[in-house]
Amino acid sequence: MAAEQESDMPEVLPGEILKPFNKMPCRDTATVLLVGSYGTGKQQLAKAMVDLCTDTGLKLQVRTTTSLPLPEENTDTRPRIDYIVFIIDLTNRLSFSTVKSAVQCVDVEYFLGRACFVVTNAKGTSDQCVEMEEVSRLADMYNTMYICGATKEGHPDERTTLANQLLRLVEVSAGRKNVSPLLLDLTCRQLSFQEEQPEFYTV
Amino acid sequence: MEVESSHTGSGVFEPAALCKPVPTSATSTNSNRSIYSDITPGQDKREEPVDASELVELKGTKEWVRRQLVEHNATLLARQQDVAAENSTTQEEVNANILELQSQLQDQSTKLSMQELVLERLQCGDVLSKFLFDPPDSETTEEVEPSDKEKWKISEMVKKQNELVFELGKCHKDVQDLQENLDEVKKKSFEQQVRNRELMTLVQQRKEEQQGRSQEDSNDRVKMLESKLAQAMSDISRLQHIYQALVVGSQVHWAQDPDLQELMISLGSPPDI
Numbered sequence A: 001m002a003a004e005q006e007s008d009m010p011e012v013l014p015g016e017i018l019k020p021f022n023k024m025p026c027r028d029t030a031t032v033l034l035v036g037s038y039g040t041g042k043q044q045l046a047k048a049m050v051d052l053c054t055d056t057g058l059k060l061q062v063r064t065t066t067s068l069p070l071p072e073e074n075t076d077t078r079p080r081i082d083y084i085v086f087i088i089d090l091t092n093r094l095s096f097s098t099v100k101s102a103v104q105c106v107d108v109e110y111f112l113g114r115a116c117f118v119v120t121n122a123k124g125t126s127d128q129c130v131e132m133e134e135v136s137r138l139a140d141m142y143n144t145m146y147i148c149g150a151t152k153e154g155h156p157d158e159r160t161t162l163a164n165q166l167l168r169l170v171e172v173s174a175g176r177k178n179v180s181p182l183l184l185d186l187t188c189r190q191l192s193f194q195e196e197q198p199e200f201y202t203v
Numbered sequence B: 001m002e003v004e005s006s007h008t009g010s011g012v013f014e015p016a017a018l019c020k021p022v023p024t025s026a027t028s029t030n031s032n033r034s035i036y037s038d039i040t041p042g043q044d045k046r047e048e049p050v051d052a053s054e055l056v057e058l059k060g061t062k063e064w065v066r067r068q069l070v071e072h073n074a075t076l077l078a079r080q081q082d083v084a085a086e087n088s089t090t091q092e093e094v095n096a097n098i099l100e101l102q103s104q105l106q107d108q109s110t111k112l113s114m115q116e117l118v119l120e121r122l123q124c125g126d127v128l129s130k131f132l133f134d135p136p137d138s139e140t141t142e143e144v145e146p147s148d149k150e151k152w153k154i155s156e157m158v159k160k161q162n163e164l165v166f167e168l169g170k171c172h173k174d175v176q177d178l179q180e181n182l183d184e185v186k187k188k189s190f191e192q193q194v195r196n197r198e199l200m201t202l203v204q205q206r207k208e209e210q211q212g213r214s215q216e217d218s219n220d221r222v223k224m225l226e227s228k229l230a231q232a233m234s235d236i237s238r239l240q241h242i243y244q245a246l247v248v249g250s251q252v253h254w255a256q257d258p259d260l261q262e263l264m265i266s267l268g269s270p271p272d273i
Helices: A002-007 A042-053 A093-105 A132-141 A158-173 A181-186 B025-036 B050-084 B091-131 B150-218 B220-249 B258-268
Strands: A027-035 A059-065 A083-089 A113-122 A146-149 B003-004
Touching: A027 A042, A027 A093, A027 A158, A042 A059, A042 A083, A042 B003, A083 A158, A083 B025, A113 A132, A113 A158, A113 B220, A132 A146, A146 A158, A158 A181, A158 B220, A181 B091, B025 B258, B220 B258
Parallel strands: A027 A059, A027 A083, A083 A113, A113 A146
Antiparallel strands: A059 B003
């Protein structure tokens, strides 16, 4: 089924592409979109992020979806998406193909510091059916960083750490910090265009 | 698709304490005011906290709007530029441009951070000096005279800071001296290395010459010389025998003359080099 999806990609209409500057931003509010197939732990991650936000003055809204493009019915009521998180589970081939098709429905301006990939189950290579190289190739293609972490119940500390990292990125995207997302994005990787160098993504 | 949201009690954005990293110039002024408002002589004390929080919120909103404006303008500019420059530049030129712009962006950002830090320090120092040294105005009838204990505490802190800075300066100077020494030593060792390499090349050349010479020994030329030498030696011994025969054939009593005797004996010994 994954192979069928890859070869038979429907064309994306221009109206369906997510754009960051289509709508007005809201003061003190940030909206995050988590994109990942079933079983990648979006709900737990969303809850962790929301719990962390109750202390700060930020009203965080976390939306989750299993695929893009988003349905048209809610287009008017939906707020501006400040940050997109694509979740890839290395033990789930479907999650990778979902993300690969989802990135095509996102405007390129999101990849200038308003999106990132989250890779789960990166430890323990025995169960993995998605190679880390494929993920890093995808990240390089879109010039976007990826963070390795855990979203499921068994690793609460890692989930909290991941939620913290994502929250920092979301705050920058929403304009709460005195730093533009593009500046943050360019400090996250080596400033070179050589293809063979390994790149370290940390926030 | 599901929705989750969080709602906090108040939606007011309040800056944290003075130790917040890299505040904007606006918030740093306000945080100074909020912390020292009890201490510095000012206007009506009761109204100030309320005004301060509203002012802080407005300032925050203003900053936020300014940032949004900057981002939107940047995006607009980027979209306008793309169409014009598409045909002329190659991928490498674009990459080089991007790298240069990125480094410029980082430079500017670090400059701004440094300037903000310096500004914050100046403001802190200004307030501190007012607190410690300026006499209170005669207009404020109610107290606001800081207690001696607080003054003493703060002056102790400042003294300690002074000492630490002084020590820091000393350490820095020592490190600088050591660094200079290290540089000199490195230079010397580099020169030594160069000299060593030259000597090694000389040694190698001499070794090669020696090897060449030892090869020549087995050359034909040497053999020819050796054979010539052998020839000469046999000639000499032949002449010696001829001379001996002459002396004997002349029937001279050579044994009676010491010189002749010595000559005959020396003629008998084969030539030896």
